[in-house]
Amino acid sequence: MNKIFEVPLYPYAHHADQDAPAPVRRKVVVIGAGPIGLAAAIDLAQQGTEVVVLDDNDKVSFGSRAICFAKRPLEILDRLGCGQPMVDKGVQWHTGKVFFDDRQVYEFNLLPEKGHKRPAFINLQQYYFEEHLVNRVRELQEQGAPIEIRGRNKVSAIGTHPSHVTLEVDTPEGPYNLEADWLIACDGAGSPTRQMLGLDFVGRVFEDNFLIADVIMEADFPTERWFWFDPPFNKGQSALLHKQPDGVWRIDLQLGWDIDKEREKRPENVIPRLQAMLGEDVKFELEWVSIYTFQCRRMEKFRHGRVIFAGDSAHQVSPFGARGANSGLQDTDNLCWKLKLVMDGKAPESLLDSYDVERIHGADENILNSSRSTDFITPKSEISRVLRDAVLDLSEQYEFARPLVNSGRLSVPCTYDGSPLNSADALNGPERTRPGSPCPDVPLADGFLLDKLGDRFTLLTIDADAPDEIEESGIKVTRLALSIKDDKTLALQERYLGKLESGVYLIRPDQHVAARRPSFDETQFRHAIRRAIGKE
Amino acid sequence: MTETDQLILTANTERADDFYADLLAAHEGLSKDESDALNARLVLVLANHIGKRAILKQALAAAALKTGEDSA
Numbered sequence: 001m002n003k004i005f006e007v008p009l010y011p012y013a014h015h016a017d018q019d020a021p022a023p024v025r026r027k028v029v030v031i032g033a034g035p036i037g038l039a040a041a042i043d044l045a046q047q048g049t050e051v052v053v054l055d056d057n058d059k060v061s062f063g064s065r066a067i068c069f070a071k072r073p074l075e076i077l078d079r080l081g082c083g084q085p086m087v088d089k090g091v092q093w094h095t096g097k098v099f100f101d102d103r104q105v106y107e108f109n110l111l112p113e114k115g116h117k118r119p120a121f122i123n124l125q126q127y128y129f130e131e132h133l134v135n136r137v138r139e140l141q142e143q144g145a146p147i148e149i150r151g152r153n154k155v156s157a158i159g160t161h162p163s164h165v166t167l168e169v170d171t172p173e174g175p176y177n178l179e180a181d182w183l184i185a186c187d188g189a190g191s192p193t194r195q196m197l198g199l200d201f202v203g204r205v206f207e208d209n210f211l212i213a214d215v216i217m218e219a220d221f222p223t224e225r226w227f228w229f230d231p232p233f234n235k236g237q238s239a240l241l242h243k244q245p246d247g248v249w250r251i252d253l254q255l256g257w258d259i260d261k262e263r264e265k266r267p268e269n270v271i272p273r274l275q276a277m278l279g280e281d282v283k284f285e286l287e288w289v290s291i292y293t294f295q296c297r298r299m300e301k302f303r304h305g306r307v308i309f310a311g312d313s314a315h316q317v318s319p320f321g322a323r324g325a326n327s328g329l330q331d332t333d334n335l336c337w338k339l340k341l342v343m344d345g346k347a348p349e350s351l352l353d354s355y356d357v358e359r360i361h362g363a364d365e366n367i368l369n370s371s372r373s374t375d376f377i378t379p380k381s382e383i384s385r386v387l388r389d390a391v392l393d394l395s396e397q398y399e400f401a402r403p404l405v406n407s408g409r410l411s412v413p414c415t416y417d418g419s420p421l422n423s424a425d426a427l428n429g430p431e432r433t434r435p436g437s438p439c440p441d442v443p444l445a446d447g448f449l450l451d452k453l454g455d456r457f458t459l460l461t462i463d464a465d466a467p468d469e470i471e472e473s474g475i476k477v478t479r480l481a482l483s484i485k486d487d488k489t490l491a492l493q494e495r496y497l498g499k500l501e502s503g504v505y506l507i508r509p510d511q512h513v514a515a516r517r518p519s520f521d522e523t524q525f526r527h528a529i530r531r532a533i534g535k536e
Numbered sequence: 537m538t539e540t541d542q543l544i545l546t547a548n549t550e551r552a553d554d555f556y557a558d559l560l561a562a563h564e565g566l567s568k569d570e571s572d573a574l575n576a577r578l579v580l581v582l583a584n585h586i587g588k589r590a591i592l593k594q595a596l597a598a599a600a601l602k603t604g605e606d607s608a
Contacts, residue, residue, distance in 0.1 A: 383572075390576035400584040 005127040008058040009134050012152035018176040026052045027343065029167065029180035031193055033149055034061065035126065036311030036328035037186030038133035042080045043336035045140050045147035046455070049343065052180075053137075054169060058151030060130040063288040064214050067123050067242060067250055068322035072413040072438060073329040074118040075511070079454040082136040083118070086129060090122030091243050096225040098395070098405055102232050105396040115491035116441040117448040120410065121322070123244050125214075129325075158183070158196045158307070165306050182339060183307045186328070189294075191313035200300050201316075207295055208378065210319065211253040211264055213274060214244070214287040221249065227407040229377070229392055233276035238377045238407075241277070248287060251277065252319070254378065261291045294318050296371050298363045301356050302331075308355065310335060315363035320373035320408035323366040330413060331359050337455075337509035341533055346474045351534030358416045365414045376406035413438040416512060423506075423515035423528040430498045439511045442491045444482070449492075452480055453511045457529065459520075460505040462496055466520035472529040477506070508532055543594035 010033065017024045028044055030037045033055035044051045069086065077083035094110045112120040140147050156175065157168035165183040169176055185193035194201060221243070228239040237254040244250050251274060255264055263269060270289055278284060298315035302308060311328030335355050341347035379385035394401035416422065416436035425434050432440060442449040452458075457477040459466055468479050484493050484501075497503050506515040506528050515528035530536045549555050563571045583592055 386572050386576045387580075390573055390580055393573070394577055394580055398581075401580060404580070 004131055005060050005062045008151065009060055009131065010055070010149040010151040011058050012172055013150075014173060015148075015150060017178060018171065018173065020176075023166065023177035023179045025164065025179040025181065026050060027146075027180070028052070028182045028184065028339070029054060029165070029178065030184045030186055031055075031155055032186035032188060032311075032313070033057070033130070033134075033151075034186060034188060034311070035066065035129055035133065035325045036332055037184070038130065038137065038149075039076070039080060039329050040184050040186060040310060040332040040336060041147055041149075042082070042133065042136055042140065043332055044340065045137075045145040046080065047336070047340045048146070049340055050146035051148075052178075053147075053149040054153040054155055054167075055149065055151055056154035060134070061126040063127075063212070063290055064244060064248070064250055065126040065212075066129070066322070066325040067125060067244055068121050068326070068411075069124055069129065070121040070322060070326045070411040071116065071118045072411075073326045074122065075441065075450050076329050076333045078118070078451065079333075079511070080136065081139070082132050085132045085135070086124055087118065087122055089128055089132075089245055090124040091223060091245055092119050092122055093223045093225055093243065095222070096227065098392075098407065099226065099228040099231060100389075100392040100396070101230055103396075105392055106402060108402065115443050115489050117443075117450065118441070123242055123250075125244050125248070126325070128245065155192065155196075158193060160197070160305055160307060162305070181306065181343065184332075184335070185307060185309045185313050186311050186332075187313050189312040189316045191309070193307065194299070194309065194313055197304065197307065199304065201297055202300065207257050207293065208318070208374070209255040209257060209259055209261065209264075210292045210294075211251075211255055211270065211273075211289065212292050213251045213253070213270060213289045215249050215251060215274060215278075215284040216247055216287055217249055217278070218283045228277075229388075229407075231277070233273060239277060240407075249284075253277075255291070256378075265289055265291055292319070296367050296374075298360070298367065302359060303352055303356050308335060308339075308352070310359075314359070315367070317363075317366050317370040318374045320370050320377065320406075321366075321411050322408070323370055323411045326411040327362055327366050330362060331355075333510045334359055338534075341475075344474075347533040348535065354419060354421050354534060358419050358421075361416060361419075362414045366411070369409045373406045373408045421508070421514060421532045421534065423524075423531055425516060426524070427500065427503055427516040427518055429500055429503055429516065430495060433496050433505070433513055433516070435513050435515055437513050439505075439507060439513060440495045442487075442495055443489050444492075445486050445488075449482075450511060453507050455509055457509060457514075457532070458507045459525070460496075460503075460507055461520065462492065462503045462505075464502040464504045464519050466504060470522070470525070470529075472526045473533065473535060475529055475533060477525075477529060506532065541588060541590040543591050543598060545598060 027050040030041050030053045033053050041051045041053045074083050097107045098105050154170045155167050156170045159166035165180045167178045187193050223243045226241040234253050240252040242250040296317050302314045310331035317323045338351045379388045391401050391404045395405050419436050422435035459477050459479045461481050463483050466479050470477050487493055504517050504520050508514050514532040
């Protein structure tokens with residue numbers, strides 16, 4: 001079979017920067033060509049900002065790794081011009097089954113809310129995800145966008161200065177020096193950048209090991225998510241079965257903390273476990289096995305002068321709820337438009353501090369949710385196990401107990417409540433679109449709302465008058481005029497107006513609400529724009 | 537706080553002696569582990585019936601017996 005993760009996708013190539021007599025200064029350097037680094041680079045390049053991605057490898061992720069991509073990241077990928085191939089390739093599922101001990105306790109259907117372009121989430125191997133991002137990079141390069149990926153370029157030293165960052169880069173042909181106005185570190189949980197700068201990574205809450213196996217099954221298993229608590233084939237632990245594209249199934253077996261990793265990874269130990277889980281007569285082939293260790297922790301702050309951390313390098317969570325790559329994509333979504341404004345001199349550097357405020361809020365929410373899932377899945381005391389088992393036993397007979405079953409809470413984007421970029425809510429419309437919220441999608445007569453938002457500031461008017469464009473502090477804000485008269489599904493009414501008759505929303509380039517009022521008030525919206533770019 | 541958000545800590549159990557006897561009877565013949573499990577399920581069933589977070593928080597505080605004023 002075609003193992004995409006074994007083929008170099010961005011092989012090493014000599015670059016003129018390596019021969020320059022003095023270090024060449026680049027606008028933005030991104031360290032790491034994983035999902036987050038590539039997303040950051042695409043976002044910046046789309047806006048015309050020069051960006052160089054350095055990666056110590058030359059291939060996409062080895063093995064499936066991150067496999068669940070939630071709706072919000074898919075919406076961000078749409079903005080980055082590569083959502084569709086991901087959704088086309090990905091697997092969607094709606095039915096989940098929960099098992100406890102040797103029996104199924106219940107089955108559920110996700111019933112996602114209607115009226116969104118994107119599904120609640122898709123399952124897709126990280127290597128496909130990265131491949132589609134690399135394809136998008138190539139497409140941008142063909143269009144002349146200033147973006148490049150340098151494979152087998154390993155950063156070995158970093159110097160920080162008030163106006164720039166210096167880098168020492170190792171290549172197969174020897175080292176060279178490079179400078180960058182800004183550095184974005186997307187080099188993963190073990191971030192060498194973080195270590196080179198001697199920065200903290202505190203708040204370890206939890207440690208565990210997971211055996212992760214990709215198997216190709218001949219059996220016609222249904223496209224469902226199966227989660228086991230305390231199953232006979234993995235006593236006292238948990239297990240998860242998930243479908244991926246190409247007939248590949250992902251199996252996560254929790255192993256606990258005190259184990260011999262090398263021993264557990266050997267096929268002669270893995271195969272009997274999987275056989276017991278899948279059933280004696282199921283034939284399967286083992287594609288990839290890995291042991292994954294995780295912690296729950298984050299950096300105290302993500303921005304350190306001209307070095308900015310995003311994704312796992314800044315925060316790490318347990319895998320329950322798929323909050324790793326999903327939150328990392330929201331980091332770069334939040335960061336890139338701000339960095340662009342600062343680089344263009346349209347916003348003060350302090351705008352970048354709001355990246356810290358907003359994404360630390362997001363990281364804390366993710367750490368809280370995934371820690372709660374972890375507490376449920378692996379009870380840490382006798383009484384927490386008694387309570388957990390009580391929930392599972394009750395869930396078999398009574399519907400009320402099922403919401404308490406926590407095998408991972410679906411990753412949903414956080415609302416930046418209390419952000420300094422928000423203006424006070426002057427509309428008092430629906431809770432879900434209050435300032436700080438990510439805009440929920442809405443079906444329109446000619447497509448979907450989110451496809452019309454993003455990459456710039458937008459003034460969304462619903463049955464309200466406003467100029468087609470206003471300019472404030474060098475920021476052009478264009479109007480998107482909608483009417484309830486065209487709102488056949490009533491989703492616009494329900495999500496943006498509630499009981500009100502009109503509304504005007506100021507929407508940020510990352511599709512978050514900055515301000516809202518019942519009608520257009522020029523003075524107030526000028527204040528709101530200034531506030532949203534860190535000028536008030 | 538509305539009146540319905542207030543945990544009742546005055547006598548409110550119908551036929552208190554009968555209820556108490558029912559509670560003991562439910563545990564009769566059970567091992568310690570089985571009794572612990574029954575108690576846990578009972579707490580969850582009752583908590584769901586109450587539902588309101590404010591009341592449940594007061595109930596947790598009252599059961600902890602940490603402060604005198606909660607039982608006043």
